[in-house]
Amino acid sequence: MRPDTTARGGGLDLLRDERLRALLDRPAIFNLSQLAISGGQRATKRWAQAWLDARDGDHILDVCCGTGEFAALFPPRVTPYSEGVGGYLGVDLNERYIDYARERYGEVAGRAFAAVDATQLRLAPDSFDRALFINSMHHFPDELNRGILREVARVLRPGGRLIVIDMVGDDRRAAQRFFLDRDRGEQLRPLAAQLALLGESFAIERHDTFDSGFTPQTIVAARVVSRES
Ligand SMILES: C[S@@+](CC[C@H](N)C(=O)[O-])C[C@H]1O[C@@H](n2cnc3c(N)ncnc32)[C@H](O)[C@@H]1O
Numbered sequence: 001m002r003p004d005t006t007a008r009g010g011g012l013d014l015l016r017d018e019r020l021r022a023l024l025d026r027p028a029i030f031n032l033s034q035l036a037i038s039g040g041q042r043a044t045k046r047w048a049q050a051w052l053d054a055r056d057g058d059h060i061l062d063v064c065c066g067t068g069e070f071a072a073l074f075p076p077r078v079t080p081y082s083e084g085v086g087g088y089l090g091v092d093l094n095e096r097y098i099d100y101a102r103e104r105y106g107e108v109a110g111r112a113f114a115a116v117d118a119t120q121l122r123l124a125p126d127s128f129d130r131a132l133f134i135n136s137m138h139h140f141p142d143e144l145n146r147g148i149l150r151e152v153a154r155v156l157r158p159g160g161r162l163i164v165i166d167m168v169g170d171d172r173r174a175a176q177r178f179f180l181d182r183d184r185g186e187q188l189r190p191l192a193a194q195l196a197l198l199g200e201s202f203a204i205e206r207h208d209t210f211d212s213g214f215t216p217q218t219i220v221a222a223r224v225v226s227r228e229s
Helices: 012-014 018-023 027-039 042-052 095-105 144-155 174-182 191-199
Strands: 059-061 088-092 109-117 127-133 154-168 203-212 215-223
Touching: 012 018, 027 095, 027 203, 042 059, 042 127, 042 191, 042 203, 059 144, 088 144, 095 109, 144 154, 144 191, 154 191, 174 215, 191 203
Parallel strands: 059 088, 059 127, 088 109, 127 154
Antiparallel strands: 154 215, 203 215
16 A cells, blocks of 8 residues: 555655655666755765775776765766776666666766676676665665675675765764654664674774765764685
8 A cells, every 4th residue: 555645745755756766767867866865966976085095906896876966076087997807897787777877977987887796796706896885774674684694794804994975874963863754764773773784794994974965964983804814
């Protein structure tokens, strides 16, 4: 049964409507919603770029890259293709998002996108220096996050860095709460739970919080521990 979108909070409760949520699977509409809610993720992009701190020649994996909005942050002053891996590789399960990302950002040497399951990347171990996992954990149950994080830890080289940005589930400010309660993600977690999941596969380096429009975000830097340890 569809939720009654008119009874509780008037027009803004449309954000809970299943049909509207299904529309967000369309790349252009997803990006429009990001523009309205978070100013096109400007703050998230600034934080991601600063904390990832990619260097010339790095290979960067953007896991669950969606429509590829973070690809352009990393101009391919990076190494050219090797074993089919771009200097920047964005992967996502949604083929429509990947088609859109290729069309919009893919015409650049050293940048590639692939429609694959991030729990089974079929990429060589230790083949990336940096990884991004953005705006996704709160959509996934613990087991799916574990599967993705284990796979990212496998393909990142020891000492390689992962940056995770996700919504803070326990923010109590009224405006932020309003948007958190209406987000499509149904697995919002407090920071402690995010860190616990990440800590199963990575060593946490540091974390912080910031606002992206009305959405409160955590950012975590984590590194792959040596395989022997
Ligand atoms: C909210 S979007 C985040 C997109 C992007 N990181 C951003 O911030 O714009 C979450 C993405 O995870 C993708 N996804 C879900 N399960 C996946 C899986 N098993 N492997 C790869 N991508 C997956 C979805 O298709 C969706 O694009």
